[in-house]
Amino acid sequence: MKPAEFYMRDRTLHPPAHHPGYKTSVPRSPRMPLLTMHQTPSEITGPTFGHNDFGPLDNDLISNFNHGGDPVGERIILHGRVLDENGRPVPNTLVEIWQANASGRYRHKKDIYLGALDPNFGGCGRTLTDSDGYYYFRTIKPGPYPWLNYVNSWRPRHIHVSVFGTSFSQRLITQLYFEGDPLIPLCPIVQTIPDPEAVQRLIAVMDLNASVPMDCLAYKFDIVLRGRRSTLFENRLEGN
Amino acid sequence: MVQKLDYLKETTSQTAGPYVHIGLAPGAAGFSIFERELGWDIAGPDAPGERIRVEGLVIDGTGAPVKDVLLEVWQADANGVYAHPEDPRSAGVAPGFRGWGRVITNFDTGLWGFDTIRPGATPGRGRDVQAPHLNLWLVARGINIGLNTRMYFPEDAALHGADPVLRTIEQRDRVATLIATKTGPGAYRFDIRLQGQGETVFIDV
Numbered sequence: 001m002k003p004a005e006f007y008m009r010d011r012t013l014h015p016p017a018h019h020p021g022y023k024t025s026v027p028r029s030p031r032m033p034l035l036t037m038h039q040t041p042s043e044i045t046g047p048t049f050g051h052n053d054f055g056p057l058d059n060d061l062i063s064n065f066n067h068g069g070d071p072v073g074e075r076i077i078l079h080g081r082v083l084d085e086n087g088r089p090v091p092n093t094l095v096e097i098w099q100a101n102a103s104g105r106y107r108h109k110k111d112i113y114l115g116a117l118d119p120n121f122g123g124c125g126r127t128l129t130d131s132d133g134y135y136y137f138r139t140i141k142p143g144p145y146p147w148l149n150y151v152n153s154w155r156p157r158h159i160h161v162s163v164f165g166t167s168f169s170q171r172l173i174t175q176l177y178f179e180g181d182p183l184i185p186l187c188p189i190v191q192t193i194p195d196p197e198a199v200q201r202l203i204a205v206m207d208l209n210a211s212v213p214m215d216c217l218a219y220k221f222d223i224v225l226r227g228r229r230s231t232l233f234e235n236r237l238e239g240n
Numbered sequence: 241m242v243q244k245l246d247y248l249k250e251t252t253s254q255t256a257g258p259y260v261h262i263g264l265a266p267g268a269a270g271f272s273i274f275e276r277e278l279g280w281d282i283a284g285p286d287a288p289g290e291r292i293r294v295e296g297l298v299i300d301g302t303g304a305p306v307k308d309v310l311l312e313v314w315q316a317d318a319n320g321v322y323a324h325p326e327d328p329r330s331a332g333v334a335p336g337f338r339g340w341g342r343v344i345t346n347f348d349t350g351l352w353g354f355d356t357i358r359p360g361a362t363p364g365r366g367r368d369v370q371a372p373h374l375n376l377w378l379v380a381r382g383i384n385i386g387l388n389t390r391m392y393f394p395e396d397a398a399l400h401g402a403d404p405v406l407r408t409i410e411q412r413d414r415v416a417t418l419i420a421t422k423t424g425p426g427a428y429r430f431d432i433r434l435q436g437q438g439e440t441v442f443i444d445v
Contacts, residue, residue, distance in 0.1 A: 028306065
């Protein structure tokens with residue numbers, strides 16, 4: 001059997017482009033339906049990355065912006081696996097994360113929130129999954145912060161996650177939330193998700209076994225990318 | 241109860257938000273952290289082919305440029321080969337050619353641009369030939385799930401009628417939204433309209 005196309009994306013699991021409760025989506029959402037197509041080699045290929053692309057501290061957000069000390073905040077390990085819909089691990093794929101610091105402040109020239117910047121926290125990391133699809137980062141639990149969607153909207157604590165998979169059609173950006181955060185159901189961006197179970201799958205779970213005694217807690221977050229069909233009959237390869 | 245299918249469900253998309261640069265282009269966010277950022281070398285200096293520059297704006301439904309968008313491009317080399325093991329010709333991909341790039345906009349104007357080489361035609365399904373194209377994916381604050389589209393080249397009009405994506409577009413005047421404008425030797429302009437008059441065709445890949 002040879003791998004063939006990726007499964008059709010189940011759009012009922014994803015937010016619609018236009019969701020009036022998330023105001024910025026209103027002028028930025030296409031109104032025409034997406035064009036339906038059969039995948040070609042352009043969609044079943046995608047970029048590959050190697051260890052030469054990265055530095056040794058790229059997945060350690062506690063150390064990768066050290067300017068004389070560690071960042072403040074709750075030290076955590078974030079770990080999990082990248083799998084496809086068939087449950088198979090996705091090895092050697094790039095996972096990138098970015099986040100606010102413990103005060104809810106981003107190190108970005110456009111962020112003007114009064115929460116303090118942390119001189120020792122950059123807020124970004126990247127890594128390749130190993131041969132079992134496993135990834136891990138060390139970081140600080142990000143703080144919640146306010147934003148002007150409604151006058152008193154707050155983002156729950158979250159980490160942005162970008163994943164590649166093996167093809168450009170698996171490309172995905174999401175956000176992970178933290179177990180027990182009361183802001184999750186109140187967030188207009190979370191509320192764009194039509195399926196309540198899909199929201200639950202974005203919540204990282206506290207993982208005491210993976211924590212390091214007297215050092216840091218751990219949260220586990222698995223990521224699922226589109227799976228793909230196998231070509232069962234060679235004479236139908238590539239469709240006709 | 242019938243048997244159960246045990247497929248996992250795809251992780252749900254969430255917007256990349258306004259601070260996407262921190263993670264994916266930290267230099268643009270205003271700080272230096274990695275020795276090398278990813279996505280600036282689509283086609284290394286040794287890759288043969290016509291050198292081109294593509295620029296454009298992403299424009300929202302009110303006509304305003306989107307100044308915090310991030311785009312990624314994925315393309316074949318000048319011979320139409322993808323730098324990916326599943327392209328049967330990938331052993332012969334041009335030296336120094338990655339085919340993947342990532343760009344952000346100028347925060348003041350919204351203009352984005354990247355330098356690359358003009359891709360060759362690529363095989364489609366069966367006997368199809370795909371006209372030379374760039375595969376584009378864009379994310380931003382307010383975009384709930386990344387948008388896929390393609391950019392084609394105006395010189396290839398003779399190939400566009402048979403292209404498996406372009407020929408599928410029912411409203412024929414929308415085909416033009418996927419074809420760049422040539423603005424000079426090796427220079428192309430490709431504006432992407434998210435909504436309204438001239439809305440770009442986005443693709444469910």
